[in-house]
Amino acid sequence: MEVPEVPEVPVARSGRRRRGRTTLLIAAAAVLGVVAGSCTGYLIQADREPTKLPSLSQPTLAQAKGPAPDPLSASQDRRVKTDGDLRKLLLKKPSGAKAADWASGDGWMTLAEMAETYDKPAGAFSDLVAEEFRRAADTGWQVGGTYNVEIRLAQYRQEEELQASDLADSENYYEDSESGTKSWPVPGSDNGMVYVHTKPDTKPGYLPQYNATAVAWRGDIVMKIFVWDTRPIPKAKIMDLAERQVKKL
Structure with a gap:
């Protein structure tokens, strides 16, 4: 038995729907309605008395009586300390300790010196410029033949x-990520944290070196x-x- 062929049904293509005549008529009516409403509102407003605007001048504020307040002292205004000699905020070398040979003289x-403290100085230099580095102060000492502080x-x-808070967070992440x-x-x-690294750095021909660090930030430091x-x-x-240095900031 021969099966009759089924006529092929064309599939409608999807596409943008055309805007018909009815839509155009509605849009034209809407435009006319807006124009008519604007004209009506203009005529109503024209018949009204003009609204009086408030005066631009304001009453003079009375000056507070009494002497002017004294400026904040250095203990109350941090900018007095932090905009001054940053080196004065560093802890002093303890008695019996000797100045470290690697510490800068002044x-x-x-x-450039700050960038040299990183593994990749060239990249660190560019980063410090982008991070709006202003200045840095540094001190250090040695007790005995092996104990050093910077x-x-x-x-x-x-x-x-x-930047100060962001950079302190980065330092904290780096210190805390080391094993041990x-x-x-x-x-x-x-926000201050101290880290004691229990695993020493070892290198052939050298004694093992144990490290401990502290990180904190206050304001822009x-x-x-x-x-x-x-x-x-x-x-x-x-x-x-760490406790004594944080108190000086």
């Missing part, structure tokens, strides 16, 4: 972004403290330095 760190305060202009690290918050600080020795560094030593 206590200042230039942009304290660094880096200040940023912060005209575009709050113990960390504690610094008492009296909202990032504080970082480095302590290293050939023996494990107690938490109490790095914590004492």
Whole structure:
């Protein structure tokens, strides 16, 4: 039995729907309605009395009586301290310690010197410029033949972004990511942290080196403290330095 052929049904193509005559008529009516409404509103407004505008002058505010307040002292206004000599905010070398050979003579760190403290100085230099680096102060000392301390305060202009807090967060992430690290918050600080790295750095021909660090920021200044020795560094030593340095900021 022969099966009859089924006529092929054309499939309608999808496409943009054309706007018909009815739509055009509705659009024309809407335009005429807007024009008529505008004319009516204009005629009604023309028959009204003009609304009186308020006076542009304002009453003079009375001057407060009494003497002018005294300017804030350095202990109350942080900018008095942080815009001055940044080196004065660093902890002093303790008695019995000797100045470190690697510390800069005048206590200042230039942009180039700051970049040299990173593994890739050229890239660090560009990053510091982009991060609105302003200046840095640095100090350090040595006790005995192996125990060393370095304290660094880096200040940023912060005209575009709050760089100090962001950079402190980056430092915290880096310090906490190392294996064998113990960390504690610094008492009296909202964001200070100390890190004791229990695994020493080892290199053939050298004694093992243990490290501890502290990170904090306040305003536009990032504080970082480095302590290293050939023996494990107690938490109490790095914590004492961090607490005293934070109080000076």
